[in-house]
């Protein structure tokens with residue numbers, strides 16, 4: 001990586017504050033790191049020193065009956081999920097594990113990284129994103145000051161929603177040191193309907209119809225045949241997948257009705273238990289694209305626009321699949337394309353009604369040559385830069401990673 | 407009326423009132439500017455009627471271009487602007503300022519696009535919350551956040567206040583249900599955030615805008631997510647001999663993995679007031695009454711209702727009644743929904759508070775509230791969104807008795823400080839506005855508040871939009887921007903310096 005200097009591993013908020021205050025005074029840039037599983041997202045940071053938060057670890061509050069958990073930013077997500085699981089609870093936004101697509105191990109990643117990247121999974125369409133579950137944070141701004149925002153309760157409109165506002169800022173506004181999230185009971189039962197052989201357009205129409213039904217679908221993905229095969233659904237046919245979760249009698253009831261609603265499309269296979277869980281884990285982690293280093297794009301568009309986006313990429317996309325009812329499109333571009341596919345992907349997003357696309361994997365040269373995050377219209381970009389300057393006037397936090405931090 | 411320090415009016419602006427009205431007329435047309443004293447009177451206050459202020463002048467733009475032109479003119483001439491939707495804010499968010507243009511958004515009342523397939527509806531900000539649901543109800547859809555004021559409040563106001571409602575326990579508050587916004591910055595720049603897709607590219611400005619109380623920009627278009635209405639809804643009434651039992655029941659319902667569509671609690675004074683008013687059939691001999699509504703697919707609702715009933719009985723519920731028909735379910739709610747006016751019948755005036763606490767603190771907070779009620783000699787009736795710990799104590803007082811309003815306000819402030827002490831917050835859904843502005847230091851340090859105000863500086867460096875709201879002390883942006891660096895005090899002496 002770009003920075004060759006020392007790595008600091010403070011284990012307290014005060015330690016982080018001291019380091020950032022020093023860096024601010026010296027105008028010395030820092031790369032802010034958790035476990036580094038998402039280091040391939042955005043530009044490589046140009047920093048003299050690394051602020052590694054892995055030692056700032058530990059769950060500081062967990063009250064299952066209050067559905068609330070606080071943890072220091074460097075706490076492994078796996079540790080949080082294990083504790084929640086002991087109490088029959090989970091992180092409702094089902095955070096993706098970036099390890100595999102980034103060429104690393106599975107099961108790593110910190111809560112700070114999850115919130116900083118606003119990382120969610122298939123349940124995003126029903127339960128909301130990581131940002132929807134952030135209740136409060138303690139953070140150190142680029143000014144070297146400790147501030148807190150939000151609280152530990154769900155209903156809270158006291159002041160600007162800075163806690164949520166830091167979600168998705170990729171460590172460029174402030175270094176979060178402690179995070180409080182809302183958790184939920186893990187559903188008692190899960191079942192998945194899989195319809196085989198649909199073309200993209202019809203598949204996404206089906207997903208959207210299911211999302212518009214009263215059956216509380218909590219996962220809606222379409223995997224063209226190659227992706228289906230890679231996700232563990234053999235048969236060389238596309239798979240349109242709909243997940244239902246909840247209390248067992250409720251899941252059984254809804255499964256019947258949803259199957260009836262979709263009966264015109266031919267029979268649907270049903271998956272339960274471990275095979276269903278494995279499928280959704282594969283979808284969550286974009287597993288069909290693990291084990292490759294071809295440029296990988298993640299686009300968010302209106303759900304019905306997903307297939308049009310892919311058609312517009314004819315000849316540029318090697319393979320793709322859809323989550324979020326069609327609105328989240330994973331696109332692997334041919335590695336021969338000079339800009340990693342940036343120009344055609346961005347043009348396709350614009351042509352299909354807008355949204356955004358981010359290069360989440362690509363070699364350093366491509367990531368340096370293009371803008372991995374969606375570029376914004378001038379007025380919005382200027383506002384983002386002003387916001388950045390208010391949090392980090394010296395520009396020391398993850399410089400270069402996001403457009404506003406250039 | 408109590409005294410409230412607002413930013414000092416700009417004499418120069420006051421003197422230019424006629425000229426300003428003329429300039430606004432040139433933008434929006436003669437009939438859409440109000441500057442006659444009689445015409446200004448209806449705009450003197452919002453839902454927090456204890457505070458009144460005649461605005462400098464009222465302008466009612468009809469489209470984004472007019473808002474742009476007004477803001478360009480105002481920011482160019484150093485004139486303050488207070489945005490207003492329907493004026494139902496309970497925290498004085500849309501309270502006018504003597505030297506500010508009141509920008510009333512009620513003519514922005516069109517539904518622009520209904521997209522059932524993508525489950526997205528785009529509307530102008532003056533559309534009422536309920537009219538969004540009305541526009542999609544024929545296809546079985548609805549917009550989930552449902553403030554009790556939904557027939558009147560505007561979606562723009564909902565965004566600005568991040569409003570909640572009874573169904574927010576399960577379906578989230580405004581911020582969880584907004585997909586996109588168009589807004590105009592104070593300098594007239596138009597910005598679009600989000601759209602029909604999920605999640606922001608770049609910083610989550612939607613999160614910052616939602617709940618920003620009109621301080622960051624004027625919302626001119628809103629895209630919301632709609633949901634298919636649940637197949638059915640049924641409710642159960644559970645009466646308890648103590649609020650501890652009621653609170654424990656709430657905790658156990660949640661612990662059982664059940665997230666009801668709504669879970670509301672009332673204490674004895676609220677139960678009596680409501681029952682006297684609407685005869686919902688509430689038991690009078692209980693200390694706490696819970697309404698638990700289960701909504702969703704039929705197969706689920708019947709099953710869960712059973713479980714809730716069992717949990718209620720296990721927690722000493724002395725009264726259990728399950729709705730047997732839609733009419734009966736509506737009746738259960740009629741009492742709760744009429745709780746505010748019902749309290750209004752037993753007291754000349756009441757003051758509605760809005761703190762949130764961790765659920766487990768409920769019994770202790772209720773206990774302390776009763777003690778305070780004795781000390782202040784003012785009755786308090788409690789209704790709350792029990793599922794998420796959002797309290798609405800209604801403090802009864804008589805504004806005609808000297809000192810009672812002040813006592814009610816002091817009592818209210820004590821309650822909110824208590825909420826913060828037990829780990830909660832000053833406001834769960836009504837906003838800070840002017841009402842809780844001076845209590846902000848009870849929850850936030852000076853550093854916390856300064857960082858929030860720096861966000862304001864990124865949007866509105868001259869602090870012309872809705873000043874005097876939310877923040878107790880207004881710092882100038884130049885002052886906030888200064889970095890206090892202490893070179894030489896290096897905590898890492900071994901590090902090479904650059």
Ligand SMILES: Cc1cc2nc3c(=O)[nH]c(=O)nc-3n(C[C@H](O)[C@H](O)[C@H](O)COP(=O)(O)OP(=O)(O)OC[C@H]3O[C@@H](n4cnc5c(N)ncnc54)[C@H](O)[C@@H]3O)c2cc1C
Nearest residue numbers: 491492493494495499554560562563564566569570620625
């Ligand atoms: C009887 C009653 C019951 C209520 N029940 C609830 C409830 O259950 N839950 C709840 O959360 N609230 C409730 N409220 C409070 C109130 O209705 C909400 O805060 C509502 O969202 C305010 O909307 P409004 O259109 O009336 O906004 P206004 O009162 O006009 O304005 C509120 C704030 O929004 C700003 N604003 C308005 N429009 C815009 C815009 N287009 N762009 C930028 N800023 C804007 C204003 O500057 C102000 O700061 C209740 C109020 C009443 C009177």
